[in-house]
Amino acid sequence: MVAVLGNVLSDEECDELIRISKDQLNRSKIGSSRDVSSLRTSSSTFLPETGNDVVERVEKRVCSLMGVPAANSEGIHILNYKPGQEYKAHFDYFKKENSNPRICTLVMYLNDVEEGGETYFPHLKFSVLPQKGTAVYFEYFYQDPALNELTLHGGAPVIQGDKWAATVWVRRKQYK
Numbered sequence: 001m002v003a004v005l006g007n008v009l010s011d012e013e014c015d016e017l018i019r020i021s022k023d024q025l026n027r028s029k030i031g032s033s034r035d036v037s038s039l040r041t042s043s044s045t046f047l048p049e050t051g052n053d054v055v056e057r058v059e060k061r062v063c064s065l066m067g068v069p070a071a072n073s074e075g076i077h078i079l080n081y082k083p084g085q086e087y088k089a090h091f092d093y094f095k096k097e098n099s100n101p102r103i104c105t106l107v108m109y110l111n112d113v114e115e116g117g118e119t120y121f122p123h124l125k126f127s128v129l130p131q132k133g134t135a136v137y138f139e140y141f142y143q144d145p146a147l148n149e150l151t152l153h154g155g156a157p158v159i160q161g162d163k164w165a166a167t168v169w170v171r172r173k174q175y176k
């Protein structure tokens with residue numbers, strides 16, 4: 001199942017998530033933790049779980065939206081794509097057996113992108129335009145592997161402007 005959800009975040013919440021992660025991304029540039037894989041050319045950071053009301057409130061809301069305990073989520077992962085940056089088609093679930101596999105994903109858009117940056121699902125011939133406050137949800141916990149494989153997805157290259165997104169990956173059992 002893939003669902004596009006409107007009004008998941010308010011404009012103020014989107015702005016706050018960008019504001020607090022901007023510093024994190026800048027900091028990570030100085031260190032060695034910058035992502036240099038060609039699969040994902042964006043910059044990214046996991047937000048700390050506690051200490052910010054908006055982060056805590058958003059995590060609670062989106063987990064209840066997905067019907068999972070907040071303890072099963074990996075937290076909020078912020079992605080920033082500049083023009084030309086992308087996240088090539090991939091699965092969010094792990095190929096190897098895992099005792100606590102990922103079961104579903106929510107990708108939230110924190111801004112409107114001038115051009116490009118859609119989340120695309122090649123097998124479904126479906127793509128989602130990044131729109132501030134909107135989210136796309138998809139799940140891959142089915143017995144039938146073919147159903148899970150339909151969730152192959154990627155972030156198309158940004159053509160103009162910046163793209164900010166926040167991803168929450170969810171595990172089957174308690175994760176934190």
Ligand SMILES: O=C(O)CCC(=O)C(=O)O
Nearest residue numbers: 107118119154155165167
């Ligand atoms: O940026 C996007 O549109 C997709 C992000 C994504 O696939 C992920 O974070 O796992």
Ligand SMILES: [Fe+2]
Nearest residue numbers: 090091092153
């Ligand atoms: Fe993904």
